[in-house]
Amino acid sequence: MKKTKYRSQSGNAFLVAVSAVILGLIGGAVLMAAIGSNPFMGFYYLFRGGLMNIERIGNTLATATTLMLVGLSVAFAFKTGLFNIGASGQMLIGGLCATLVAHKVFLPRPLFLVVLVASALIGGALWGVIPGFLKARFNVHEVVATIMMNWIAYWSIYYFVPAYLKGPSLETESASIAISQSLRAPWLTKLFNGSYINYGFFIAIVCVIIIRFVLDKTTLGFGLKAVGSNRWCAEYAGIKVNRNVVISMMIAGGLAGLAGLTFYTGYSRNMQIGVMPAQGFDGIAVALLGASNPLGVLFSSLFFGILQSGKGFMNAMTSVPPEIADSIIAVIIYFTATSVLFQRFWDRIARRRGSRRADQREEE
Amino acid sequence: MNYVIEMLNIRKEFPGIVANDDITLQVREGEIHAILGENGAGKSTLMSILFGLYHADKGTIKVRGHEVHIHNPNDANDLGIGMVHQHFQLVQNFTVTENIILGKEGSFFLDRKSASKRIAALSAQYGLNIDPDMVIEDISVGMQQRVEILKMLYRDANILIFDEPTAVLTPQEIEDLIQIMRNLVNEGKSIILITHKLAEIKEVADRCTVIRRGKLIGVVDVADTSVATMASMMVGRPVSFKVDKKPAQPGRVILEVHDLNVLNNKRLLGVKNFSLTVRAGEIVGIAGVDGNGQSELIEAITGLRNIESGSVIIEGNDITHADVRRRNEMGIGHIPEDRQKRGLVMPARVFENVAIKEYYHPPFSKRGILDADYLAEYAQTVVERFDVRSGEGIYSLAGKLSGGNQQKLIVAREITGTSELLIAVQPTRGLDVGAIEYIHSQLVAHRDKGYAVLLVSFELDEIFNLSDRIAVMFSGELVNVVKTGETNEDEVGLMMAGITGKEAGR
Numbered sequence: 024m025k026k027t028k029y030r031s032q033s034g035n036a037f038l039v040a041v042s043a044v045i046l047g048l049i050g051g052a053v054l055m056a057a058i059g060s061n062p063f064m065g066f067y068y069l070f071r072g073g074l075m076n077i078e079r080i081g082n083t084l085a086t087a088t089t090l091m092l093v094g095l096s097v098a099f100a101f102k103t104g105l106f107n108i109g110a111s112g113q114m115l116i117g118g119l120c121a122t123l124v125a126h127k128v129f130l131p132r133p134l135f136l137v138v139l140v141a142s143a144l145i146g147g148a149l150w151g152v153i154p155g156f157l158k159a160r161f162n163v164h165e166v167v168a169t170i171m172m173n174w175i176a177y178w179s180i181y182y183f184v185p186a187y188l189k190g191p192s193l194e195t196e197s198a199s200i201a202i203s204q205s206l207r208a209p210w211l212t213k214l215f216n217g218s219y220i221n222y223g224f225f226i227a228i229v230c231v232i233i234i235r236f237v238l239d240k241t242t243l244g245f246g247l248k249a250v251g252s253n254r255w256c257a258e259y260a261g262i263k264v265n266r267n268v269v270i271s272m273m274i275a276g277g278l279a280g281l282a283g284l285t286f287y288t289g290y291s292r293n294m295q296i297g298v299m300p301a302q303g304f305d306g307i308a309v310a311l312l313g314a315s316n317p318l319g320v321l322f323s324s325l326f327f328g329i330l331q332s333g334k335g336f337m338n339a340m341t342s343v344p345p346e347i348a349d350s351i352i353a354v355i356i357y358f359t360a361t362s363v364l365f366q367r368f369w370d371r372i373a374r375r376r377g378s379r380r381a382d383q384r385e386e387e
Numbered sequence: 388m389n390y391v392i393e394m395l396n397i398r399k400e401f402p403g404i405v406a407n408d409d410i411t412l413q414v415r416e417g418e419i420h421a422i423l424g425e426n427g428a429g430k431s432t433l434m435s436i437l438f439g440l441y442h443a444d445k446g447t448i449k450v451r452g453h454e455v456h457i458h459n460p461n462d463a464n465d466l467g468i469g470m471v472h473q474h475f476q477l478v479q480n481f482t483v484t485e486n487i488i489l490g491k492e493g494s495f496f497l498d499r500k501s502a503s504k505r506i507a508a509l510s511a512q513y514g515l516n517i518d519p520d521m522v523i524e525d526i527s528v529g530m531q532q533r534v535e536i537l538k539m540l541y542r543d544a545n546i547l548i549f550d551e552p553t554a555v556l557t558p559q560e561i562e563d564l565i566q567i568m569r570n571l572v573n574e575g576k577s578i579i580l581i582t583h584k585l586a587e588i589k590e591v592a593d594r595c596t597v598i599r600r601g602k603l604i605g606v607v608d609v610a611d612t613s614v615a616t617m618a619s620m621m622v623g624r625p626v627s628f629k630v631d632k633k634p635a636q637p638g639r640v641i642l643e644v645h646d647l648n649v650l651n652n653k654r655l656l657g658v659k660n661f662s663l664t665v666r667a668g669e670i671v672g673i674a675g676v677d678g679n680g681q682s683e684l685i686e687a688i689t690g691l692r693n694i695e696s697g698s699v700i701i702e703g704n705d706i707t708h709a710d711v712r713r714r715n716e717m718g719i720g721h722i723p724e725d726r727q728k729r730g731l732v733m734p735a736r737v738f739e740n741v742a743i744k745e746y747y748h749p750p751f752s753k754r755g756i757l758d759a760d761y762l763a764e765y766a767q768t769v770v771e772r773f774d775v776r777s778g779e780g781i782y783s784l785a786g787k788l789s790g791g792n793q794q795k796l797i798v799a800r801e802i803t804g805t806s807e808l809l810i811a812v813q814p815t816r817g818l819d820v821g822a823i824e825y826i827h828s829q830l831v832a833h834r835d836k837g838y839a840v841l842l843v844s845f846e847l848d849e850i851f852n853l854s855d856r857i858a859v860m861f862s863g864e865l866v867n868v869v870k871t872g873e874t875n876e877d878e879v880g881l882m883m884a885g886i887t888g889k890e891a892g893r
Contacts, residue, residue: 240756240757240759241752241755241756241757242746242747242752242755242756242757243755245739245746245747245757246746246747248735249732249735249739249743252732252733252734252735253728253731253732253733253734253735255728255729256728256729256730256731256732256743257732257743258691258711258729259689259691259711259721259723259729259730260711260715260743260744261690261710261711261712261713261714261715261744262712262743263710263712
């Protein structure tokens with residue numbers, strides 16, 4: 024009885040997400056038809072591009088890995104009532120720390136991987152904790168502070184990479200990391216026929232499990248959620264609001280730092296200067312579609328991963344431009360953001376089914 | 388007999404609940420007709436149907452004898468029906484005039500001047516005392532309500548619905564409102580008054596329709612019916628207005644406040660040189676008009692507001708600069724003034740709200756991991772003991788509970804935490820008679836267990852009913868502390884205006 028109540032709530036979020044996705048796809052189909060392409064062919068190649076063989080599946084998973092970690096970062100901050108728009112900067116700094124380690128630190132492989140992961144975690148956490156502190160101490164809005172931190176990271180990379188990590192040929196990107204110093208694993212590459220998939224995928228899955236546990240089962244998560252849902256009540260109950268804000272931003276930053284790790288030392292193996300990673304913002308979409316729930320983030324990042332890695336193939340095989348895939352994402356976000364409408368719709372369906380729930384207390 | 392409004396055999400069903408079951412309401416021209424019922428009895432649903440927000444499943448509505456169909460609030464307005472909602476619907480940074488003409492601006496060019504003139508005239512006609520050029524955020528709650536009334540009058544409404552109009556007002560503002568309602572009726576308007584406050588009905592209403600659990604219980608002439616009769620019609624059983632309590636047995640000192648000075652939100656001294664002791668086994672009531680430093684005092688004692696100077700001591704321990712959690716651990720329970728803002732996390736579940744002050748230590752959690760079974764078990768006992776009702780039990784979202792059950796939940800949490808000192812601020816604000824009776828009895832029971840209770844209330848009845856001693860606050864200062872048995876409401880009322888016993892001619 025109790026358990027089903029819980030399920031009915033998350034089931035609702037699931038239906039909302041699915042409705043948004045379907046409407047997003049319909050929106051994409053309309054767009055394709057409007058430019059004179061065949062939507063069925065468009066979608067066929069879009070999904071084929073993401074899933075048609077083992078290599079492409081591997082690439083889709085590698086793309087989804089970064090989105091998953093950024094989505095988790097944004098979702099975690101959401102739970103504490105914070106809007107982490109600085110995942111891009113946290114990714115860059117996490118990636119920079121990891122790239123430095125990859126180039127300069129030589130240790131036995133297992134130990135090396137631990138140091139690599141820790142460096143990105145710490146770098147990202149540092150980049151998250153600064154806006155957290157500014158919010159807690161001086162009430163600087165985190166949206167402003169994190170955007171500033173994005174640009175500080177961007178320009179730091181711009182100068183740091185050419186100065187210390189320059190590649191042999193190009194001024195604009197760092198030297199390529201040796202496979203043995205990256206997150207890539209020969210057995211994985213081989214298993215997926217030479218795709219970009221790497222250990223980052225397992226790191227992301229472990230993070231989903233850990234974050235889910237932290238939010239649902241620990242006192243830390245309890246306090247964070249209380250602050251996020253009603254800071255006045257949290258304060259009244261003796262929960263330290265400011266400390267929780269700092270902790271939340273630290274953890275969110277650390278997760279985004281790990282996203283940078285998987286992207287810069289796994290998916291690609293170098294850092295380009297002058298590029299703000301778009302995943303930092305796509306992660307907001309992932310978190311929204313996933314209803315800020317770790318499991319939801321897992322699935323929505325996989326879905327967005329398919330769209331992202333399939334759009335190039337769609338463009339190559341049809342006359343549909345790759346921006347259609349981005350438009351589909353945009354339409355999905357639009358419908359997720361207006362999810363209240365779906366919620367009402369599905370609530371009504373549920374009630375029609377004659378479920379006699381007494382929670383419908385009279386509207387006083 | 389001329390009825391301006393007739394709602395005949397109205398039925399309205401929500402899934403799982405019949406909100407209105409065959410209810411008939413007939414309002415005569417020029418009368419004040421009260422609708423009395425507990426929270427959840429179906430008053431607001433009935434009025435929402437009349438105002439076009441809901442549609443009745445069955446039944447007919449007649450206005451001045453003609454059957455009408457009201458599909459939305461605009462239809463209602465066209466029929467001359469206006470409503471003052473419990474929560475005002477005003478734009479804070481607009482002037483009174485701008486708010487009133489909003490939606491009725493007339494032609495393309497705004498004619499503020501003539502609108503403002505007409506509003507001033509209406510205000511004078513009904514004794515509303517409103518300056519049309521004031522900005523809403525600068526005027527008091529009572530005045531905002533009068534702006535709402537003006538809004539209806541500006542739209543030529545002659546049937547006025549007041550939804551719980553006194554819930555947000557001070558005693559003086561209530562007096563003013565009652566006078567205004569009389570003026571309105573004298574000018575030929577008809578009024579429907581929704582309330583669960585019996586004293587107000589007795590004072591102002593002509594007739595009263597009582598509903599309970601969606602059913603019509605009866606219609607009475609207020610002049611011929613006692614308050615006790617109406618109360619028992621509303622609740623369904625006899626209600627005692629006097630709280631049963633034995634004389635207090637004050638024991639050791641629990642709370643000591645010495646020379647406390649606290650700043651208010653305007654950075655001025657909100658509490659000045661305030662000293663008070665509360666002993667185990669007694670209820671000390673703080674009487675005073677809202678805004679005389681009570682909130683600041685309580686926030687200073689509970690750690691939500693910094694203390695400028697002075698000290699707060701609990702059972703010999705100085706907690707002047709302790710954080711909130713430390714104070715909770717010292718045994719302070721706190722039923723906060725604003726239950727929506729401070730008291731509960733609305734989007735969280737009941738069992739989470741029950742544990743929100745204690746989740747971090749055993750047996751609620753061990754080494755940072757919550758014990759879900761214990762949380763559920765604990766919440767279950769608390770909820771059962773205090774009869775907190777909700778759709779999904781301890782798994783309901785707190786925001787889905789009715790107002791009375793939300794307050795019960797807070798009281799349950801604070802009393803179960805074996806608080807040495809229970810601070811109750813406006814513990815029964817907005818509740819119906821049955822819930823008030825229950826919460827009062829719980830506060831007395833807490834006292835009888837040998838704990839200290841500090842009560843803050845703006846309602847003198849409540850202060851006198853519960854308190855063993857009364858401390859009167861005026862303008863941040865303690866005017867006097869008196870024993871309840873040795874004073875009366877007049878004397879305390881004078882003290883609330885800052886006049887001490889001696890000056891009052893004693």
